[in-house]
Amino acid sequence: MRSVTLPPDTPVARRLLSAMQVVHWRNTAVLIVLLVGAVLMLLPFFWMFATSMRPAGEAYQLPPSFLPDDIRLDSYHELFASPVPFLRMYWNSFVVAAVTTIGVIITSAMAAFAFSRTRFPGKNLLFASMLLGLMVPPALLLIPLFFGMASVGIVDSIWALILPAMTNPLAVFMMRQFMRSQPREYEESAFVDGASYWTIFWRISLPQMGPPIAALSIIVFTSSWNNFLLPLVFVRSFEAMTLPVGILSLESSFGGAALSIIMAAVTVAVLPLFVVFLIAQRFIIESIASTGVKK
Amino acid sequence: MSTLQLRGIRKSFSNLEVIHGVDLDVDEGEFMVLVGPSGCGKSTMLRMIAGLETISNGELLINGTVVNDDPPVKRGIAMVFQNYALYPNMTVRQNMAFGLQQAKVPRQEIRRMVDEAARTLKIEQLLNRRPGQLSGGQSQRVAIGRAIVRNPGIFLFDEPLSNLDAELRVHMRVELSRLHSRLGKTMIYVTHDQVEAMTMADRIAVIHGGRVEQVGSPLDLYNKPANLFVAGFIGSPRMNMMAGPITSTSDGARLNVFSQAIPVPRSVNVAGLSEATVGIRPEHLEVVDTEDGDVTAVVTLSEQLGDETLIYCSPQDTEATWVIKRLGQYFIKAGARVGIRIPWNRAHVFDSQSGRAIWRAEKLASSERD
Incomplete structure (x- = not known):
């Protein structure tokens, strides 16, 4: 009977096995690095949530404990019963962030369509000058913006927070880059079919812009939700106040016992961001999965 | 059905002219193929016919009317793109109905017309699918369906088979030829594949460097190439070439290739020519x-x-x-x-400098017999 050499004993098989081990160990190393990164990212959220569940006294305890000794929801009760109108500010933040996000997406998509799909004199110059706007520090714009808002009488209203954020050069840039990477034939085909520019934009281009819309939704909603500077300068009353400045006012209301309550407020405040991210993330995957062009 | 005429058509991008005064007539119901290598300007010509590119100079006539400044929809054309360009956010039915909706056709009529076009192309079962759920061949049919449902006078095809695998390409080639016979419409088809051109066309226009090199039936181009470019481009494998000097003897001019002095017929004017190129098809050697x-x-x-x-x-x-x-x-x-x-009676001879055909060797053979 002929002797048969088992695969692991052959030089080729040995080399293959060691190559697989290298790949395996590399994967493990990457996994460990990612895990450490994830822990570092999640730790502040955990501390925020844990502190919101502690009684006020335990929040300042030294040395601090990792888990709350006594899980309590008192901070949440106090937050909603406080004289600071937390729910009103919550609603304001939501309205400002949602309207700003929708506005930015509509204006930037239309501008991106014009910049990437139409021809007009001075197009590149206009685009470049718009990008120059990115280089101007936001603080520099505050005073002229304030006078502008004051002259139309919308200081101390949520419109003072929404209108200045309605146009966003970075969003136009992102949308334009995405649109330029898409085949022109969609628009050309619709043009041959007799569609107007508006129909092409609304029925053909915009529905295909899922990925940048999803990414922009996250970016714009988050930055609007977290915006501190504009409400600090443009808004004085609680009627139009949003959460970032509003949460700060909790400290003056509750003094030294405020940490648990502030953390409860922050915990409730980050929830919409989670929701936006979860919805937009699913949409990104759906958008990439479907395409009408054979590549 | 429609006719199409190109009169001195030129196209420039900035200062670069890419189409250099093209004249071309396409008859009613004709299947005209524009063939040429990549970058020769054939797609640009098709896009000018479609109205997707402006015409820098010259006149484009459809049914005898100049349409240079008309938008695509007024030209009575439909176009099938290389990548099909099916709108991914719409179903096949919505894709096919889109053009009719723009033309404000009543909804019931749109439904009837889409169903009829789907029956013609045997894609009824695909009507509720989205483009992402179609194979290459199915997408191709839908793209053609979207074109025929509008009942245009002229169909424009921009390399529609180049994304398909070899077997499907042969199949779709036959289908397209059948469709042309059935509809009897004027069709202009752009390709770089000379096999597609030879098998489908009523007439072929060979384009090179933004110029029309020769227009004729497939066999005309194969048997009587007007110049070196057409001779080399049409036919696979390409024509074999060999250049040789022309010498004058007391007996008339002689073309010297492979140590042979081939007599040049007296009817052919070779005055001033120093060199000629002989071309022979691979199947004739x-x-x-x-x-x-x-x-x-x-x-x-x-x-x-x-x-x-x-x-x-x-x-x-x-x-x-x-x-x-x-x-x-x-x-x-x-x-x-x-x-x-080398069967000299099958040889083609070209002026090496200008590339134009000097004579076809049946003449040479008969002159030798004389």
Whole structure:
């Protein structure tokens, strides 16, 4: 009977096995690095949530404990019963962030369509000058913006927070880059079919812009939700106040016992961001999965 | 049905002219193929006909009317793109209905027309699918369906088969030819594939460097190429070429190739020509014993295609590579020395400088007999 050499004993098989081990160990190393990164990212959220569940006294305890000794929801009760109108500010933040996000997406998509799909004199110059706007520090714009808002009488209203954020050069840039990477034939085909520019934009281009819309939704909603500077300068009353400045006012209301309550407020405040991210993330995957062009 | 005329059409991008005054007539119901290598301007010409590119100079006439400034929808055309360009956010039915909706056709009528076009192309079962759920062949049919549902006067095809695999491409080629016969519409088809051009066209326009090199039926182009470019481009494998000097003798002019002095017919004016190029199709060359051939050659490679054999060789120890096509399975080793018999009555001769055809060798053969 002929002797048969088992695969692991052959030089080729040995080399293959060691190559697989290298790949395996590399994967493990990457996994460990990612895990450490994830822990570092999640730790502040955990501390925020844990502190919101502690009684006020335990929040300042030294040395601090990792888990709350006594899980309590008192901070949440106090937050909603406080004289600071937390729910009103919550609603304001939501309205400002949602309207700003929708506005930015509509204006930037239309501008991106014009910049990437139409021809007009001075197009590149206009685009470049718009990008120059990115280089101007936001603080520099505050005073002229304030006078502008004051002259139309919308200081101390949520419109003072929404209108200045309605146009966003970075969003136009992102949308334009995405649109330029898409085949022109969609628009050309619709043009041959007799569609107007508006129909092409609304029925053909915009529905295909899922990925940048999803990414922009996250970016714009988050930055609007977290915006501190504009409400600090443009808004004085609680009627139009949003959460970032509003949460700060909790400290003056509750003094030294405020940490648990502030953390409860922050915990409730980050929830919409989670929701936006979860919805937009699913949409990104759906958008990439479907395409009408054979590549 | 519609006719199309191009009169001195030019196209420039900034200061770069890419189409240099093209004249072309397409008859009613004709299947005209624009063929040429990549970058020759054939797609630009199609896009100008479609109205997707402006015309820098010249006139474009559809049914005798100048339409240079008309938008695509007023030209009565429909276009099938290379990548199909099916709107991914719409179903097949919505894709096909889109053009009719823009034309404000009543909803019931749109439904009837889409159903009819779907029946014609046998894609009824695909109507509720989205483009992402279609195979390449199905997408191709839907793209054609979207074009025919509008009942245009002229169909424009921009390399519509180039994304398909070889088998499907042959199948769709036949389908398109059948569709043309059935609809009887004017069709203009752009391709770089000369096999597609030869098999589908009523007439072919060979484009090179933004100019029309020759217009004619497929066999006209194959048998009577007007210049070196057409001779080399039409036919696969390409025509074998060999340049040689023209000398004058007391007996008339002679073309000297492979140590042979071929008499030039007196009817052909070769005054001022110093060199000419002989071209012979691969299927016209014969492999013979070395002592029986007009030239000897060293075989460099042979390709077995089953029904035919392609033999690559270097004639007369030159650097040139000639291809000989033999029917059937013919075995010959690389490095073998063979003789090649050149049937001079099948040769084409071109002015080496201008590239234009000087004469076809039936004339030469008859002049020799004289």
